[in-house]
Amino acid sequence: MGSKQRTLYPLLKDLEEEHLIRIVETGKRSKNIYRLTSFGEKTLQQIRGHRKESREKMLVLRNLFIEIFRQDKSTLYRLFFEIRIVIDDLSPDNNGRAARILEKCIDDLRRIKSDVCDTR
Structure with missing residues (x-):
């Protein structure tokens, strides 16, 4: 089982327990097809x-x-x-990449600040 599966299935179970989604079909190899419930639709609209x-x-x-x-x-x-x-x-999958970009930006800005201080 991949790391995404270890994350995805507990999340789907939680959403189902909160009545936000429901299983509408079980396909080949016990693959579940989910759909938003009406409560899930309302919650999504609120978000x-x-x-x-x-x-x-x-x-x-x-x-x-x-x-x-x-x-x-x-x-x-x-x-x-x-x-x-x-x-x-951003999707959560991109958080790490975004953090690296922002950290580089901060480093670059600090370099600008130190360059200005060095010229004084």
């Missing part, structure tokens, strides 16, 4: 609504942040908040 609301609040916060703080860094702040929105849309 999507919260996600949209969260994104809208982030945009308001970004605009306030840019207004309150220095205008000369507004492009950087906009990019910072845009990164947050992109991270929210």
Whole structure:
């Protein structure tokens, strides 16, 4: 059994116990076909609504942040908040890759800071 199977099956069982999904068919080799329940559909819509609301609040916060703080860094702040929105849309499978990219970005920014300090 692969690592994805060890993760996927307990998750499917949990979703089924929470009445979010149900088995609609058992295929060849005991392969289960799942479908969202009506409760699962409602829950998914709520999650999507919260996600949209969260994104809208982030945009308001970004605009306030840019207004309150220095205008000369507004492009950087906009990019910072845009990164947050992109991270929210990533699948968990990409978390490690995204973390490595962000860590490299932080290292590069620190290098810029130390270069500026060294020239003073």
